[in-house]
Amino acid sequence: MNRQAQAAVLLLTGGAILHAGLTDLYLRYVKAGLRPLLLTAGVVLIATAIATVWYERRSPRPQRDGDGERDGDGERDGDGHGGGHAHRDGDGHAHRDGDGHAHREPRIAWLMVLPLLALVLVSPPALGSYSAMRTGTALQKQPWGFAELPKGDTVRLSLVDYAGRAAYDHGRSLDDRRIRTAGFLAVGSDGTPYLMRMALSCCAADAQPVKIGLTGRTPTVLRPDTWLEVTGTYTGKQTKDPVNDGIIPFLNVTETKPIKAPKDPYDESWNG
Secondary structure, eight states: OOHHHHHHHHHHHHHHHHHHHHSGGGGGTBOGGGHHHHHHHHHHHHHHHHHHHHHHHHSOOOOBOTTSOBOTTSOBOTTSOBOSOOOOOTTOOOOBOTTSOBOOOOGGGGGGHHHHHHHHHOOOOOOOHHHHHTSOOSOOSOOSOOOOOOSSSEEEOOHHHHHHHHHHSTTGGGTTOEEEEEEEEEEOTTSOEEEEEEEOSSBGGGOEEEEEEEEESOOSSOOTTOEEEEEEEEEEEEEEOTTTOOEEEEEEEEEEEEOOOOSSOEEOOOOO
């Protein structure tokens, strides 16, 4: 690709990144905390594209003399005919062959634009139960510690927080409290319902599920990927994840209700 084409691809790439960063689309790919870096990258790419076009327009053009000769690689003879074979140099400029015809850039290079169009036009769904049931739980080592729970009969915890306390604190910090948490529903091969959140370290590519099993008054209709708010109490029941033998604690359910999927479907509180 020549420099103008390269500038066009840079401009499209920067515009697509800015579009994702200025909307909620970026949450499908990376953690919310990386938004400033995405916006900065988009601005840098657009600035680079503009600088490339400016530099290309200011570059000196090949000069012709009175006899029809051209300096540089595209020399002409006295009759104005191109002489010698010429090829594209490292910058992608067209050079002439023996018959005076210029070779064009391969058009297949423009296929690089297709992923950019997909980024702008297609909003991919967040990872759900299909990926989660085929990936081992992220709950494989004990967290550094547990903060003191707020006062009140019912305490709202993230699913990751409850799972860590239930698995490694053996319910001591829960103090027989009513727990309210939320996640998306998945169903095991044996019909056991699980509530899950995908935990991110950096981006969706490294996402791992944190899983808790549901017992007690579980939903009568189990539809995978349905988002639920669940209220219940701690139970010592646990099982092993069949994928990686990680701990899956359970919650004794007393109440469930469907909710809308959150704007940010991934849980960033996991530090494991």
